[in-house]
Amino acid sequence: xxxxxxxxxxxxxxxxxxxxxxxxxxxxxxxxxxxxxxxxxxxxxxxxxxxxxxxxxxxxxxxxxxxxxxxxxxxxxxxxxxxxxxxxxxxxxxxxxxxxxxxxxxxxxxxxxxxxxxxxxxxxxxxxxxxxxxxxxxxxxxxxxxxxxxxxxxxxxxxxxxxxxxxxxxxxxxxxxxxxxxxxxxxxxxxxxxxxxxxxxxxxxxxxxxxxxxxxxx
Amino acid sequence: xxxxxxxxxxxxxxxxxxxxxxxxxxxxxxxxxxxxxxxxxxxxxxxxxxxxxxxxxxxxxxxxxxxxxxxxxxxxxxxxxxxxxxxxxxxxxxxxxxxxxxxxxxxxxxxxxxxxxxxxxxxxxxxxxxxxxxxxxxxxxxxxxxxxxxxxxxxxxxxxxxxxxxxxxxxxxxxxxxxxxxxxxxxxxxxxxxxxxxxxxxxxxxxxx
Numbered sequence: 001x002x003x004x005x006x007x008x009x010x011x012x013x014x015x016x017x018x019x020x021x022x023x024x025x026x027x028x029x030x031x032x033x034x035x036x037x038x039x040x041x042x043x044x045x046x047x048x049x050x051x052x053x054x055x056x057x058x059x060x061x062x063x064x065x066x067x068x069x070x071x072x073x074x075x076x077x078x079x080x081x082x083x084x085x086x087x088x089x090x091x092x093x094x095x096x097x098x099x100x101x102x103x104x105x106x107x108x109x110x111x112x113x114x115x116x117x118x119x120x121x122x123x124x125x126x127x128x129x130x131x132x133x134x135x136x137x138x139x140x141x142x143x144x145x146x147x148x149x150x151x152x153x154x155x156x157x158x159x160x161x162x163x164x165x166x167x168x169x170x171x172x173x174x175x176x177x178x179x180x181x182x183x184x185x186x187x188x189x190x191x192x193x194x195x196x197x198x199x200x201x202x203x204x205x206x207x208x209x210x211x212x213x214x215x216x217x218x
Numbered sequence: 219x220x221x222x223x224x225x226x227x228x229x230x231x232x233x234x235x236x237x238x239x240x241x242x243x244x245x246x247x248x249x250x251x252x253x254x255x256x257x258x259x260x261x262x263x264x265x266x267x268x269x270x271x272x273x274x275x276x277x278x279x280x281x282x283x284x285x286x287x288x289x290x291x292x293x294x295x296x297x298x299x300x301x302x303x304x305x306x307x308x309x310x311x312x313x314x315x316x317x318x319x320x321x322x323x324x325x326x327x328x329x330x331x332x333x334x335x336x337x338x339x340x341x342x343x344x345x346x347x348x349x350x351x352x353x354x355x356x357x358x359x360x361x362x363x364x365x366x367x368x369x370x371x372x373x374x375x376x377x378x379x380x381x382x383x384x385x386x387x388x389x390x391x392x393x394x395x396x397x398x399x400x401x402x403x404x405x406x407x408x409x410x411x412x413x414x415x416x417x418x419x420x421x422x423x424x425x426x427x
Contacts, residue, residue, distance in 0.1 A: 003308030007294070007301075014296040075290025079347075082267050082286045083309050218231075218270040 001089060004080075008097035011070075018066055022059035022102045023109060029055045030113040041118040048119035049127065049178035055113075056106045056131060057167050060138045063102055064163065065156030067094050067146040068213070077150070081217055091209035092202075095136075095143040103135030119182070126181025133194045134174040140201035141166045147212040169197055219283060219354035219386055220245045226275035227410070228258070228265035234273055235261045237410045241403055242278075248377065248387040248400040257406045259390035260289070263357045266388065285353035289360060291344035295333035299324055299343055302332055307350045318346035321376045322369075337364040345373055349380075356380060358389035370395065 012019040033051050037043055071077040080090055110131055111124045119127070145163035149155035177190035222242035227234055235258040243249045251259045264270050268281030293302050303315045303324075319325055322342040332340065341364050348356055356377070362370050374395045377387055381399060 003305055007297070007305050010301070011294060011296055074294070075288050075292035076294065078264075078267075078269060078288050078290070079286065079292045079306075080309075081269055082281070082284065084282065084311070085309055 001085060001093060004085065004090060004093045005097050008094060009100060012063075012097065012101040018063045019101050020105075022062045023105050025062055026055050026059040026106055026109065027113065029058065030116055033117065044117045045120055045182075048114060048117035049123060049182065050175045051117060052110055052114060052119070052127060053130075053134075053171055053175040053178070056103075056110065056135065057138060057164075057171055059106060060102055060135065060142060061160050061163065063098065064142040064146050064159050065149075067098055067143055068150040069146070069155060072150045077213070078217065081213070087210035087213050088206045091143055091147060091213065092206040095139045095206070095209075098143060099136050099139035103131075103139055107131040107135060122184065123178050123182035126187055127178045130174045130177040130191060130194060133191060133198055134170045137170050137194075137198040137201040138167060140198075140205045141170075144205045144209045144212065147209040147216070150213065150216045170194065173197070219279070219384060220247075221277075221279035221283070221355050221386060223266070224276045224278065226262075226265070226277065227273040228261050228270060229273050230258070230261040230264075230270070234410045236405065236408045239275070239405065239408045243386050243388060243401075245384045245386055246381045246399055248381060248389065248397050250395075250397075250400050250402045251388065251390040252392075252402055252404050253390075253406045257409060259405065260359055262405065263359050263388070263390060264288075266355075266357050279355065283353050284355045284357050285348050285351035287345060287348055287356070287358045287361060289363070291340045292347070293332040293340055293343060296331065298329055298331050299335070300328040302343060303346065303350065306347045310351045310353075312350045312352055315350060318349040321349060321379070322346040322372060338366060338369060341365055342369055342372075345376070349376065354385045356385065356387040356389070358387065358391075360390055360392075362391055362393055362395070 030051065034044060037047065068077060071080065081087060107128060110127050114124055114127055142163055145159040148162060149158050152158060173190045173193040177187045177194060180187045180190060220243060224240050226239040227237040229235055239262065241249060251262065253259055263286065265272055266277065267284050267286035303318060307313070307315050319328065322345060324343060324346060327335065327339060332343065335343065345361055362373060365373060370393065374397060377395065377397060380387065
């Protein structure tokens, strides 16, 4: 099982793997916002949690279509489906490697980008916590979307349409936790919801992803 | 390992391609599928590998014993030959990749990236994967495509070695591999005459219900 995880991370980091693409997109998005909104630091500080969360969400989307599509095209997915590793485990590992190469770097980079949006320093801790709790759900949901559309030409666009509405609860509770943190209000209820969404996605979606893959491979 | 099917019907997409396929293959025996293009060789092999569940009929073996090799090589072009082989060895729980390397003479290529290999070399690498699976039934779809005569002989030797260890094989191929214990099966008589009309509504699909 570790072999699949190691291979996927290796593939993501090597040339053409798309590691860093999401991170660069995140950076550019955050840099662009002050140009659009203007340099007023009060306004920027107010919208910073939302912008950072939406940015993280969109950067996650960028690499979703690679999760299964490349393996499908070169025939590896067929071979994986006949391997002793259950497809449910393969789907979980793919989601985990997606998170390790997109969600985790985003979480680490977010505090630094928060500075660009003059986000209050009290909010930084909550931003990191909420992203760490929420981004695994984004990877799980994204893997499910990718499994549904594997084999479709230009499936990447469809994945975005399928997955973005599913991202909404994560976005709402994630941004809410940071906003509350910035204003000094209790954040625990929003964070608990975020954790619950991630836990539910992690427990259930690998089965849905594997079923979708089986349908698409036949 | 002996295996067989009884009255098997398989489909590809919405279309039932083959019906009433029955055969038995003994341990140490190879079955060569011969039929014109589009007769359903790939469909049958995918069904045997467990990728598409049969429409009806019985498979008299576990699909967990089948090692499947498809048209596509299933290689990761950014990884080296060794990394590709090691990945599949780890997935199938095999420790040593050297028997596969020796059988297909990949030793000189181990550090080369798969994207820098020729089509024939990719094919050799892809076929050598079979030896890492440790599975007793090989289901091979056009295994000798883009192999030269020398490497076809290497491949034949690998298959003969596999059969000698009590394994068995079923393969779709158009060339004579010179296997001593091979039987030929023409699957064109099993072609389904009555073809399902493809439905546009995925919720009518029985597989979803």
